[in-house]
Amino acid sequence: MDVIGFEILKAVGRFFLHPLTYVMILVIFWYNLRRVKRERKDFHTRVYDVVSCVVSPLGISLIFTILVSAVTLLLGIHLQPGFLILMSLLWIVLIPFRNARWLSMTTIVSLGMLIVFFLPELTFQHPLVNSWLNDLETTSLLNVALLITVLLIAEAILVLIDGWKQTSPAIIKSKRGKLIGEHRASRFWFIPVFLIIPVGELTGAGWWPVLDIPGTFFGVVLLPFVLGFRLNVHAELPVLGVKRVGKQLLLVALGVIPLAIMSYFYPLVAVLIPAIVLIARELIFVLYHRKDKGQTSFFARRESGLRIVGVLPGSTAAKMGLEIGEIIVKTNGREVYSQRNFYDALQQNSAYCKLEVLDTNDELRFAQSSIFQGDHFQIGCLFVPDDEFGNLSYRGLRSSVVINQDRSELTEHEKENEGEEHREDEVVASDHEISKENVSSENDDTSPEDDDHASEGQSDQPLVSQEEVVDKEAFFKSAKDAYETGKPYGQAEGLTSFYDEFRKMKSERNKWRPKMEDDIEEEQEKKEYND
Structure with missing residues (x-):
């Protein structure tokens, strides 16, 4: 027992001394940092923070660590130290490809087995390299094939029960150049696995291990393993797409089990397992992506209502029970069809929000909640952008609402003026006809002097004074000129002067400091606002 x-x-000590343990942790953090950066670019906010995405899979990863390690120890799956080094090198080589699916140990071990099978006999002058090559030649293909089968089963089950969680929304362009939404399911499960190496002080007990281990004594090593998964979904709900792929992976894993059993009696059959696993896995994802891209986007813009692309955790929308894929039909009693319209409707009652929502089963329900200070300006809902310029920040959306309101008022006034001008033309025409009739019916004895006095009396009493017309039309004329030239006007002109003064003060304060990322983002928002 001792x-x-x-x-x-000793196995735990080897785990913490293994450099791949820390490389894997850093790579997982790096992947999530890139995800947060992309989300901020698309939505001006991140959905899930880096720490939560790294920590959330640890619970289920611990369960599968125990299960997979129990199977590998019970079967007595053993690997040579040289093969373990080959696996580590392959994992590091595939990091720049930035594909979580390729960094899964299911892929790494399969590639390593094919390399071992087709590797010719090589000799080097360095004794350490020669010992590693000798380990590769003596690696048991049966043990590697069994390990691939166990990892594939674990990966398929993890995708089914955990792969659809914490998917990341994104904004992409369709084939026609329109902005649409999609979800990216990218998940890492850090699963250290206990394996047997033919070096140590343990001995068999007659019934254990199941597989024969060369030599009398052997030891245990705890290796850092990672199972990865990546899938882009845009034609359906992400949970449906991920589960569909997970079921297909599970069918492949169940189909590999008979080959693993046959390889115990016919060792050459074991070579088919890594080839089938690599081809089947990639074929499943390629076919799914091709089919998904050929269909209409589930997260495209709608003529009526706003489809939710993402929900920020802990936000007002999450407390109201809003889910990805649902459609917001009305906000505070007003129909919505764009983010600008949705934001404007929320401002009607800044302390309370009442929504009419069409869920994924096409059933209408009501959701309502109080809005507190500091909550997200769109209550935590993420949508597809209104135009090709992308989503706007809080400041940009607020300015867009103000400008839209001013332009709507200007358009309505122009319509009223067109109607008044049309009516005035009709009145002038009718007055002209009446005057002609009066002239023809007047008495011939009327003197020219009387006609002159009458015309002078009419000209001295106009219906509307010229000053009143000028005062009434002054603002709208300037607004119309600004609208045609693309310059801000009305409330937007006040906002422009405020932002210009604010930026001038900030530039004077920071004129000796080099441009940072926040300054670049502010310039981009200024350009969006002016556009």
Whole structure:
């Protein structure tokens, strides 16, 4: 018993001394940092923080660590130290490709087995390299094939039950150049696995291990393993797409089990397992992506209502029970069809929000909640942008609402003026006809002097004074000129002067400081506002 405890302690020590342990952790953080950066670019906010995405899979990863390790130890799956080094090198080489699916140990172990099978006999002058090559030549293909089968089963189950969680919304362009939404399911499960190496102080017990281990004594090693998954979904709900792919992976895993059993009696059959796993896995994802891209986007813009692309955790929308894929039909009693319209409707009652929502089953329901200070300006809902310029920040959306309101008032006034001008033309025409009739019916004895006095009396009493017309039309004329030239006007002109003064003060304060990322973002928002 003391020997077993000592071997386990040595295995844990090897795990923390293994450099791949820390490389894997850093890569997982790096992947999530890139995700946060992309989300901020698309929506001006991140959906899930880096720490939560790294920590959330740890619970289920621990369960599968125990299950997978129990199977590998029970079967007695053992690998040579040289093959473990080959796996580490392959994992590091595939990091620049930035594909979580390729960094899964299911892919790494399969590639390593094919390399071992087709690797010719090589010799080097360095004795350490020669010992590693000798380990590769003596690696048991049966053990590697069984390990691939166990990892594939674990990966398929993890995709089914956990792969659809914390998917990341994104904004992409369709084939026609329109902005649409999609969800990217990218998940890492950090699963250290206990394996047997033919070096140590443990001995078999007659019934254990199931597989024969070369030599009399062997040891245990705890290796850092990662199972990865990546899928882009835009034609359906992400949970449906991920589960569909997970079921297909599970069918492939169940189909590989008979081959793994046959390889126990016919070792050459084991070579088919890594080839089938690599081809089947990639084929499943390629076919799904091709089919998904050929269909209409589920997260495209609608003529009526706003489809929710994402919901910020802990926001007002999350408390109201809003889910991805649902459609907001009305906000505070007003129909919505754009983010600008939705934001404007929320401002009607800044302390309370009442929504009419069409869920994914096409059933209408009501959701309502109080809005507190500091909550997200769109209550935590993420949507597809209104135009090709992308989503606007809080400041940009507020300015857009003000400008839209001013332009709407200007348009309505122009319509009223057109109607008044049309009516005035009709009145002038009718007056002209009446005057002609009066002239023809007048008495011939009327003197020219009387006609002159009458015309002078009419000209001295106009219906509307010229000053009143000028005062009434002054603002709208200036607004119309500004609208045609593309310059801000009305309330937007006040906002422009305020922002210009604010930026001038900030530039004077920071004129000796180099441009940072916030300054670049502010210039981009200024350009969007002016546009």
